Amino acid sequence: MNEPQTPRDEWPLPERDTLTLGMLPLNDAAPLVVARERGFFATHGLDVTLQVESSWAGLRDGMQLGLLDGAQMLPLMPLASTLGLDGRPTPMLSALTLNLGGNAITVSNALYASMQAADPEAMSQAPVSARALVAVVRQRRAAGEPALRFASVYPFSSHRYQLRYWLAEGGVDPDRDLELRVVPPPLVAEQLKAGWLDGYCVGEPWNTLAARRESGRVLLGSHDIWQHGQEKVFAVREAWADAYPATHRAVLRALLEACAWLDIPSQRVEAARLMCEKGYLDVSPTVVEESMAGEGAPATHGMSVFHHHAANFPWRSHLRWYAEQMRRWQHLDVAAPVLEDCLTRCVRPDLFREAADDLGFNYPLVDVKSEGEHASQWALEGRHGDIAMGGDQLLGGGRFSGRG
Amino acid sequence: MTVKVLIVDARPERSRALEQALHEAGFDVVTRADEHDDLYAIMTSVKPDAVIIDAALPSRDTLEHMGQLGRRFPKPMIMLAEEETPDLTREATSAGVSAYVVEDVQPALVRSMVNVAIASFESHRALKGELTKTQTTLSQRRTIERAKSQLMETHAFSEDAAYQWLRKHAMNRRLTIHEVAQAVLASDDDES
Numbered sequence: 001m002n003e004p005q006t007p008r009d010e011w012p013l014p015e016r017d018t019l020t021l022g023m024l025p026l027n028d029a030a031p032l033v034v035a036r037e038r039g040f041f042a043t044h045g046l047d048v049t050l051q052v053e054s055s056w057a058g059l060r061d062g063m064q065l066g067l068l069d070g071a072q073m074l075p076l077m078p079l080a081s082t083l084g085l086d087g088r089p090t091p092m093l094s095a096l097t098l099n100l101g102g103n104a105i106t107v108s109n110a111l112y113a114s115m116q117a118a119d120p121e122a123m124s125q126a127p128v129s130a131r132a133l134v135a136v137v138r139q140r141r142a143a144g145e146p147a148l149r150f151a152s153v154y155p156f157s158s159h160r161y162q163l164r165y166w167l168a169e170g171g172v173d174p175d176r177d178l179e180l181r182v183v184p185p186p187l188v189a190e191q192l193k194a195g196w197l198d199g200y201c202v203g204e205p206w207n208t209l210a211a212r213r214e215s216g217r218v219l220l221g222s223h224d225i226w227q228h229g230q231e232k233v234f235a236v237r238e239a240w241a242d243a244y245p246a247t248h249r250a251v252l253r254a255l256l257e258a259c260a261w262l263d264i265p266s267q268r269v270e271a272a273r274l275m276c277e278k279g280y281l282d283v284s285p286t287v288v289e290e291s292m293a294g295e296g297a298p299a300t301h302g303m304s305v306f307h308h309h310a311a312n313f314p315w316r317s318h319l320r321w322y323a324e325q326m327r328r329w330q331h332l333d334v335a336a337p338v339l340e341d342c343l344t345r346c347v348r349p350d351l352f353r354e355a356a357d358d359l360g361f362n363y364p365l366v367d368v369k370s371e372g373e374h375a376s377q378w379a380l381e382g383r384h385g386d387i388a389m390g391g392d393q394l395l396g397g398g399r400f401s402g403r404g
Numbered sequence: 405m406t407v408k409v410l411i412v413d414a415r416p417e418r419s420r421a422l423e424q425a426l427h428e429a430g431f432d433v434v435t436r437a438d439e440h441d442d443l444y445a446i447m448t449s450v451k452p453d454a455v456i457i458d459a460a461l462p463s464r465d466t467l468e469h470m471g472q473l474g475r476r477f478p479k480p481m482i483m484l485a486e487e488e489t490p491d492l493t494r495e496a497t498s499a500g501v502s503a504y505v506v507e508d509v510q511p512a513l514v515r516s517m518v519n520v521a522i523a524s525f526e527s528h529r530a531l532k533g534e535l536t537k538t539q540t541t542l543s544q545r546r547t548i549e550r551a552k553s554q555l556m557e558t559h560a561f562s563e564d565a566a567y568q569w570l571r572k573h574a575m576n577r578r579l580t581i582h583e584v585a586q587a588v589l590a591s592d593d594d595e596s
Contacts, residue, residue: 052541054460054461054462054464055461055462055463055464055465055468056465056468057464057465057467057468057480057502058459058460058464058502060482061459061480061482061493061497061502062497064482065482065490065493065494065497067494067497087480087482087483088482088483153465154465154468154469155468155469155472181444181466181469182465182466182468182469183465183466184462184463184464184465184466185462186462187439187462187463190440196442273567273571276571276580276581277545277548277567277570277581278545278548279541279542279544279545279548279582280541282544282580282582283580284574284575284578284579284580284581285571285574285575285580285581286571286574286575
């Protein structure tokens, strides 16, 4: 660790000391839970209440109505809120990424068997190719059976676009060949078992849960689709960030420390315990522990990276990747300059760097990175020497410059 | 026009009362559904003009998706409210009511429908002493803490051993820590 650039006694004093932050019952809310329960918020002079919301819509309402000061969010939510696509038009921004990866695609046992029978070669590929679905879709159509149903968790979600990326890569047209739904994570495993859904893309622990209950098979993880791709962010209203800059900076410091704490694999068991014991996640503790484990553990499909590889840095190009996916499927219709302006407003690496400087944490010097160029670890110049970055492969060998 | 309303609520007693209240206020409640019904099928077949849903239900996100699919599906109230009714939206949120409405329903009717729902939810809560969402998390947490203290007392466990005990039983029975904690407290009540 490096010397803090800003000595502790020169940190600006938070304008507010009592905050309410929103989260969903998901593994990747762990940085918020750890920051509260292990005292990182308290160290930075903040008394934080975590409000567990049951839907992304409820969390969005809380943010737009000003009932929440900040929240765990899907990367596209601040953009959609700023553009007025999701709820009441409300500018929001994010200056910190909570984790990279963490989702997986699971299919029912019945669909798994059909895919296996239809195209064993596609099924033996690593990662499993959606090509195996093409044959199943064709057979079902010929037999006059209804379209297969796949779910993701929210319209403006990473899951929706990761699922579409995988499907399209294997030659499946998601709009024509399947019925795509939105089903909340706590219900997907149950609906898969009941036969209402044939597959889904959700975050952990909901994939491990289906596998544990033997109601489905996990096919691949989000790292197989976009290696070290962005998953959840910490977001606030733009007006809130302007009104309380020192408070925001203190929250970012606490979250950064919590993410670094979560980087140590043995501490993730403790994090799983905090999630279950403190009532944030009402799921069996084994499932949470198993799905929280880091690299090398058996359940790695839905693995989250919480800190290393500059995981917390808010790359402007990460949000651009998601925005490009929305465009690809005709879900986003805005002029290029409007989108550019939004990307600049919604992603704030400058604010991240202030908080990182307070702590002496390393960070990248550029705001944009390409994707699909590195198959394994590589070095990127940072404020305090090189940063070991993770691979950033895209399924099928795709490339993305990161620039508009 | 008569506004056709769909109620989505996991508590049958409360949704029956709401149906009655909406009916008296001149709304046409087409059907009631709960968390475990197929909302895609229901929405497509009954084509409601409005949906009143318990704000604590995760299925709100399914309605958000349908709202994005096109004009014929109801949109979240916060989207329609604009400058006009932020207070009503806030009031509804704190009462645990969430509304989705198609664009051509008159704002006055939306206000009236949401007010009926708020009143109905609040009187039900007053009657039942029910917990709100935030209180539920807190109460879960207290249940687990109480169960731990009890285990520490009766078995002379350390705090960590008490947690491990709860965890082990949760694992073996595929339950959550909260459920095991409830069972621990219930069994003690039986004995005393």
